[in-house]
Every structure is written in structure tokens, then in C-alpha cells.
Amino acid sequence: MxxxxxxxxxxxxxxxxxxxxxxxxxxxxxxxxxxxxxxxxxxxxxxxxxxxxxxxxxxxxxxxxxxxxxxxxxxxxxxxxxxxxxxxxxxxxxxxxxxxxxxxxxxxxxxxxxxxxxxxxxxxxxxxxxxxxxxxxxVPPVSGGGGGGGGGGGGGGGGGGSVLPATISDSVLNAAIQSAGAAGPVTLTAAGDSLNLTLDQLNRIQQTGLSLLVNIHGMQVLLPSAVLKISPPSGAVQFQLTVQQAVYQDVQDLLQSVSGRCKLDGNVYTLAAGTLAGDGSVQSMPQFGGQVTVLLPVPAAAQNAAASGKVKAWRYLGEWTEMGGTYDSTSGTVSFATQQGGKYALLETLVQPQPQPQPQPQSQPGQFTDINGHWAQQEIDAMAVKGFVSGVGEGKFAPEATITRAEFATILARMAGLTAAPDGAVRFSDVPANAWYRGMVGAAVKAGLVSGVSAHQFAPGELITREQMAAMMVRLMARDGLDMTISNSGISGALAPFGDAGGISSWARSSVALMARWQIMGGRENGKFVPRGNATRAEATVVLYRVLQKLPQ
Known part of the structure; x- marks a missing residue:
């Protein structure tokens, strides 16, 4: 120096x-x-x-x-x-x-x-x-100028061109596949914030039938073989999985709403997936093509608390929602299922919170100050008067906010005239005992209107997808005596207008077709249905209002 x-x-x-x-x-x-x-x-x-x-x-x-x-x-x-x-x-x-x-x-x-x-x-x-x-x-030479060398396969160089991040080498991938054996998973660890695979490499892993386990900053993401089968946009050359850790000030801001009730164990991780084009541009994938398992590391100092059930996985989307999760003392991780990226963290409960009151439905139209002139104002007011939808507080409805599985299930239960199920009837590990939606989710599950993402998890904080909404609404209509049968040819005909009909999950095809036939749901931009797209609170309220008009009075 x-x-x-x-x-x-x-x-x-x-x-x-x-x-x-x-x-x-x-x-x-x-x-x-x-x-x-x-x-x-x-x-x-x-x-x-x-x-x-x-x-x-x-x-x-x-x-x-x-x-x-x-x-x-x-x-x-x-x-x-x-x-x-x-x-x-x-x-x-x-x-x-x-x-x-x-x-x-x-x-x-x-x-x-x-x-x-x-x-x-x-x-x-x-x-x-x-x-x-x-x-x-x-350190670059004294003269400065363009060009620094890059490492690995990522390259470097100046001259203005975009440089794609380095992917793992084929030799590393071959070794990982060989080490995985017949049971798997294929395990890869990223050196930085992201793991990049060429689409050919991703296809090779998918063809083995094995899951892919990616470790980035200690956060592990297990992607089943079916999830690895993606439909990349035109021009895509790489698949990228990214995990970023929040910096100190961001962490403090995120934790303000749970201060005094919970503490952070570890870090706040932001999980994202996407594809990269040859020019380096990124096309995000807000939804995985199915359930993935996330494993968050539990710090040594929090192992005992995790063993006693005080440490759970949470997701942040404007507010913290408990995802639940299972603690494994051998690996020192809490695992949970999700279908989408976002901010995730392990929070440890410091005090047992009191049960949260269920939001009270709006009783009169015109009381939501943020929907005046909104295209869905009439439907929102009508559903609020009937007590089916409620605001988010301070006289607001937040029409452009997204809607979660728990929120949508609660509205369905209200529309079906169900009463909240007792605590003992709710057996999902990721539905907290004090959650305002617990009773109504339990009632909706018991009535067959909704189901969990697995035998033990409901994923209440996950954003509901359009094909999930279609399936739930079909169940509600069938429960009220409407004929919701449809032939294979009827399904094909109803889905024909959608340019992405092939991307609709097999379990949801009949439901989407029925919603299209009943003119409750249609396509979005470019004639596509966007089955894994998310709905806003306004959109969800409008389609539920249309369902209400079809139900026997």
C-alpha cells in the first residue's frame, strides 16, 4: 500500500x-x-x-x-x-x-x-x-480504458457488447449428474447470487428424471424434474435462478411490522427465476411450473427454538405471511413448498400473539376511498355490501393489489354461506392458529371448495393463479347445483381461442374451459389465458361477482 x-x-x-x-x-x-x-x-x-x-x-x-x-x-x-x-x-x-x-x-x-x-x-x-x-x-492497468478480463465461461471485455453471465461447465454438470445416482437430486452450488444453465444443460437434467437442488448463499431450492421443463420465450439461451440477501437497512425496514413479536433468524432472501436472451436481457418467471421446495438454513443459535416449533418460514409481500415449514435437525434447515419467487425468511416467535380478528366486511357502498372511478367499482361495492369482500383498512380496498390463496378461499366460503371451522378441523402446518383466515379456509376445504398444495400445506400466502381460481369457482358452482360437466371436445373447443391453451395444467383444463363457456373468465393480452398469472383484488372480485350472478338465488 x-x-x-x-x-x-x-x-x-x-x-x-x-x-x-x-x-x-x-x-x-x-x-x-x-x-x-x-x-x-x-x-x-x-x-x-x-x-x-x-x-x-x-x-x-x-x-x-x-x-x-x-x-x-x-x-x-x-x-x-x-x-x-x-x-x-x-x-x-x-x-x-x-x-x-x-x-x-x-x-x-x-x-x-x-x-x-x-x-x-x-x-x-x-x-x-x-x-x-x-x-x-x-487491478486494471494505469491507463484504464475498456476491457477487463472475466473469469470462467462468462468472459469479459469492453467494446460495448453485452456479456452473458457464466454458466456452469459441462464437466461440472456431468459430475453432478453422476454423483446424483439413480435417486438424485442433481446438486449444484452457485459461487455468487445466481446459478446459470444453458437451456441444453437444463434439458439434460430434466431428461434424467431427477430433481435439481441448487444452493445459493445457503438457501437451497429443490426443483422437481417436471418444473425443469420450461417453455422459454423466443431468443432465450439461459435459465437463471437467483437468490439475493437483503442488506442491513432493508432488513430493518422489513422487520418493523413484526418488531417485538418475532425476530429474524438468519437473513431475508429474495428468490427469483428467469431466462436470459443472447443480449443479456432477463425475462422473469414469477411462477415456477409447479411446487418447489425451499430449505432455509437455521443459525446455530436458533436450533433449539426451531426444534420447539418457534422458528417458521415467512414470506414478505407488503406484509409478512407465515408459510410454516418443517424443521430438520440433521440438515439444520426449515423446508416449505412454494410456487413462486419472492422474499422469504425464518422468523422466530418471541411472544404468542393473540388471535387476529377476521376483517369485517364493508357494509355500505362508497366507503372505499380508492375505487372511485375504478373500472370494477360497481362489482366491488356490490360484493362488499353482501359481506363477501372486505377492505384492507383505513377505508381502502387496494384494487390493484394481488390476492392470496387464503383471501380467495375466504371469499368463496362466505359466498357459500359457510361458517368458520373449529381449530381442530384445520390440519395444515402452514396455517397459523392465530391467522384471521384459518376458520374460513378450514370450512372451504371441508366443503370441497379448495384443497391444499399438498397433504399438509395450504400455501395461504401464495398468490392465487388464474387456473386455481377457475378450479375453485367451478367447485362452488357445482356445489350450488349447476351442471358443470363438459366433454373432451367441449374442453378443446372452449380452449381453442387461447393461444397458450397448451400451457394450462391438465388438472385445470376442464375448469378453465367451463369458466370460458360460462363467460366468467376470458383471455388477457394477445388472446392468451395466462393460466399461471396472478389476479388483482379487483379482477378476482369481478369474476366472483359474475359467479354470484349464475348461482341460484
Whole structure:
């Protein structure tokens, strides 16, 4: 770090050394490089990271610091001539944040007096020379300019063209398939935030009939073979599964609504899937093509709480919804099923909450202040007056918000005139005892209007899909005595107008056909039904209103 160190105290110099090594894996000037390679850093320099942890810095603090440092470095052209000063000034800038008050003294305590003495005298400590070498190997030349080299198969280079992220090599995939044996799963671990597979590689895994288990930042996602059979958009060349961990400030904001009732065990993870085109553009996949299993790691300090049932998986979608989950002491994980990406975390119950009151239906039209002039205002008011739908509080209906399986099932139960089922009748592990919808979901299940996503899980917080809505509404209409039979030719004829009819799940084809025949549901854009698309609260209310008009009065 040369003569620049003479101008700074040993404390700040020590901090610079400890975090300069974090750029040794890949040039920090590239987007996401520091954070993406945190795990690689831990593996490459375990001694230094362990020293920081021994001096009171948690793994999460390090991850958050690295991510914030990475953001601060964006747009700063690092060269061998400005590297020392730029890194030092940026580290000092980020370290001013009070949330990182532990890091500076820990960095100082992690170096010996001899190390600090050598640094102040302008020398590189013997045990840090390998770090200096690694840094020099990745810092761009003094002249700057375009082109840095990329690693692996991802490539690098300037000149303006888009560069696709690296996929795993065929040799790694072959080894994973061979190791999986006859039972599977095929297990792959990502080095950064995402795992990328060519569509040919994805097809190879799918053809084995085995599940794919992906580990990203400790979050594991088990994708059954059927889910791996995707219909990529035109131009797609890669499949991408991404898991990002929330930074400190985002975590604090997300947890405000459960403060005092729950605490976070681990991190908040954002799961996403999509395909990449040759130009690097991403087409997101909000829904998996079926159920996937997510396994979240339970920190060692929370293992006992997890064993006692206090730690559950939750999903954040404007508010926290408990997903339930099963704790496995052998793997140290909580697993749960889902059909979609989103924010997930393990929350530990600190106090037993009181049962939540069921939202009261709106009693008079015109009381929702956010639907005036809305295209669905008439239907919303009509359904509210009858007590079938309710607001979200403060006189609002939130017509453009999405609707969950629990919310939709509750409306169906009200329309069927059902009464809430007793607690003992609800046997889904992911339906909390204090959930406002528990009784009505239980009643809807008992009446055969809805079913769980498995024998033990209902997935109440999952956004309901259009084909799921169709199936539930058909059951309600049949329960009220309407003839809901349809022939195979009738199904084919009713689905013919939909350009994506082939993508409708086999179990939902007759229901979608019936909803089209009864003119309750139609297509969306471009003549497609979009079976796995989600509905807004307004859309769901309108189709349920249409069902109501068909029911015997």
C-alpha cells in the first residue's frame, strides 16, 4: 500500500488492508463483484475473515459491509495508480455508517502490532503479501480504458457488447449428474447470487428424471424434474435462478411490522427465476411450473427454538405471511413448498400473539376511498355490501393489489354461506392458529371448495393463479347445483381461442374451459389465458361477482 499509508493512522490502514483483500477475487469496478464473491473470499482468505469474526464482527455485518462497499465503488474507475487512495477513501466513507461500528476496531485487533508497525513504515506485512499479490493481479492497468478480463465461461471485455453471465461447465454438470445416482437430486452450488444453465444443460437434467437442488448463499431450492421443463420465450439461451440477501437497512425496514413479536433468524432472501436472451436481457418467471421446495438454513443459535416449533418460514409481500415449514435437525434447515419467487425468511416467535380478528366486511357502498372511478367499482361495492369482500383498512380496498390463496378461499366460503371451522378441523402446518383466515379456509376445504398444495400445506400466502381460481369457482358452482360437466371436445373447443391453451395444467383444463363457456373468465393480452398469472383484488372480485350472478338465488 506504499507511501499513501504514511498519511493515515495505523487503525485506518489496518481497515484498508482487511477490506482491500475483498477485491482480490474480482475487480471491484464490475457490478456486484465484491458481494457476489464473498463466499469465495471466505474460502480464499479464511484466516483473516475468522479474525474479524473472533473480534466481534458477525458474518451478516461483513456481508452487508461488502455489499455497501461494492455499491459505493460503482462508477469509480480503479487503476493500479489510484487503487490505494480510492479504496481507502471509499472504505472510510462506508465505515462511517453507525451499523458498522464493530468493523473498524475488529480490523485493528485482527492485525498484530508487528503488522501495523510494518504498514506504518511503508512495508507490506509478510502474512499479507499474498493478498497484495492477488490485488495487483486484478487491478486494471494505469491507463484504464475498456476491457477487463472475466473469469470462467462468462468472459469479459469492453467494446460495448453485452456479456452473458457464466454458466456452469459441462464437466461440472456431468459430475453432478453422476454423483446424483439413480435417486438424485442433481446438486449444484452457485459461487455468487445466481446459478446459470444453458437451456441444453437444463434439458439434460430434466431428461434424467431427477430433481435439481441448487444452493445459493445457503438457501437451497429443490426443483422437481417436471418444473425443469420450461417453455422459454423466443431468443432465450439461459435459465437463471437467483437468490439475493437483503442488506442491513432493508432488513430493518422489513422487520418493523413484526418488531417485538418475532425476530429474524438468519437473513431475508429474495428468490427469483428467469431466462436470459443472447443480449443479456432477463425475462422473469414469477411462477415456477409447479411446487418447489425451499430449505432455509437455521443459525446455530436458533436450533433449539426451531426444534420447539418457534422458528417458521415467512414470506414478505407488503406484509409478512407465515408459510410454516418443517424443521430438520440433521440438515439444520426449515423446508416449505412454494410456487413462486419472492422474499422469504425464518422468523422466530418471541411472544404468542393473540388471535387476529377476521376483517369485517364493508357494509355500505362508497366507503372505499380508492375505487372511485375504478373500472370494477360497481362489482366491488356490490360484493362488499353482501359481506363477501372486505377492505384492507383505513377505508381502502387496494384494487390493484394481488390476492392470496387464503383471501380467495375466504371469499368463496362466505359466498357459500359457510361458517368458520373449529381449530381442530384445520390440519395444515402452514396455517397459523392465530391467522384471521384459518376458520374460513378450514370450512372451504371441508366443503370441497379448495384443497391444499399438498397433504399438509395450504400455501395461504401464495398468490392465487388464474387456473386455481377457475378450479375453485367451478367447485362452488357445482356445489350450488349447476351442471358443470363438459366433454373432451367441449374442453378443446372452449380452449381453442387461447393461444397458450397448451400451457394450462391438465388438472385445470376442464375448469378453465367451463369458466370460458360460462363467460366468467376470458383471455388477457394477445388472446392468451395466462393460466399461471396472478389476479388483482379487483379482477378476482369481478369474476366472483359474475359467479354470484349464475348461482341460484
Amino acid at each position: 506504499k507511501k499513501l499509508f504514511y498519511r493515515w493512522g495505523a487503525n485506518l490502514i489496518a481497515l484498508t488492508f482487511m477490506f482491500s483483500l475483498m477485491s482480490a477475487c474480482i475487480p471491484p469496478a464490475s457490478a456486484g463483484s465484491l458481494y457476489d464473491n464473498y463466499n469465495q473470499l471466505v474460502n480464499q482468505f479464511p484466516g483473516y475473515v475468522d479474525k474479524l469474526k473472533q473480534n466481534g464482527v458477525s458474518d451478516q455485518e461483513l456481508r452487508n459491509f461488502v455489499q455497501d462497499l461494492d455499491k459505493a465503488l460503482q462508477g469509480k474507475q480503479l487503476t493500479s495508480s489510484n487503487y490505494n487512495e480510492t479504496m481507502l477513501n471509499t472504505i472510510l466513507e462506508v465505515a462511517k455508517d453507525p451499523q458498522y461500528s464493530n468493523i473498524k476496531p475488529a480490523a485493528v485487533n485482527s492485525l498484530s502490532n508487528q503488522d501495523i508497525s510494518q504498514i506504518v513504515s511503508g512495508q507490506v506485512p509478510d502474512d499479507l503479501k499474498n493478498v497484495e499479490t492477488a490485488v495487483k493481479n486484478v
